Amino acid sequence: MVEKKRESQLEELTLENSLSVLYELQRVDSRIAQILMLRGELPMAVEDLEDGIAGLQIRIEKLQEALKEGTADITTKRHEIKSAEVLIKKYEGQLMNVRNNREYEGLTKEIEYQQLDVELRNKQIKDLKAKGEELSASIEETKKLIEEREIDLREKRAELDALIAETGVEEEKLREEAIRLQAQLPERLLRAYLRICRNVRNGLGVVTVVRGACGGCFRSIPPQRQLDIRSHKRVVVCENCGRIIVDDPNEELPGEDAAEGEKREKTLAKRRKRADR
Ligand SMILES: [Zn+2]
Structure with missing residues (x-):
């Protein structure tokens, strides 16, 4: 008892x-x-800005990749035009020495075909160039966006750093104290x-x-x-x-x-x- x-x-x-x-x-x-x-929304705002900037950088990389591909395409098509023009010259030379109508018509058709090909490639190059200009403009625009956000980020980060410097040591001590108290319960x-x-x-x-x-x-x-x-x-x-x-x-x-x-x-x-x- x-x-x-x-x-x-x-x-x-x-x-x-x-x-x-x-x-x-x-x-x-x-x-x-x-x-x-006291720190309020600042930590989140900083994180959001960092994420946003990282996203924009990925966008720029993709745009630059597309621009590079377009430039390579233009080079290929220019080579194809040159080859077609060489063929046209060759066929035109052969036209002087044809022996009959059939040969003449065959060569004329071949020349027409190559000329159409050159026209098509030229149009494709024009389109690729227009697209390239659009891509370059987008890249510039995105770079500007990044610059703006980086300014914003620097300001917010400085503000947050100042607040953390002010209360960071106290917070750390409090967190240790909280752990110590929790362990006693x-x-x-x-x-x-x-x-x-x-x-x-x-x-x-x-x-x-x-x-x-x-x-x-x-x-x-x-x-x-x-x-x-x-x-x-x-x-x-x-x-x-x-x-x-x-x-x-x-x-x-x-x-x-x-x-x-x-x-x-x-x-x-x-x-x-x-x-x-
Ligand atoms: Zn109550």
């Missing part, structure tokens, strides 16, 4: 400790979220916390009692549950919003105002969408 009592006291102590670790973890995670919010509690954080609007999985109400959704908490929260004997979850409620007589968790919360939600939703792709 005595053994059992001691055991349950130990469990209570562990839970009380877990709840304060959880509270600390929420503070750390909230600060990380604030830092990320029972796995079930940690998983529940992470799940709640993902599901609630403002990303806060742990809130404090604020004037007798849940600090997350502001629904009032019945006195009995407030007692449960203060006694640290079990994990109390808000019946309305599902957040874990802890007591903290001195401080409130750093809250976010509605506009900030909404902005963060949008950013997170966008990130989630990107992650799904």
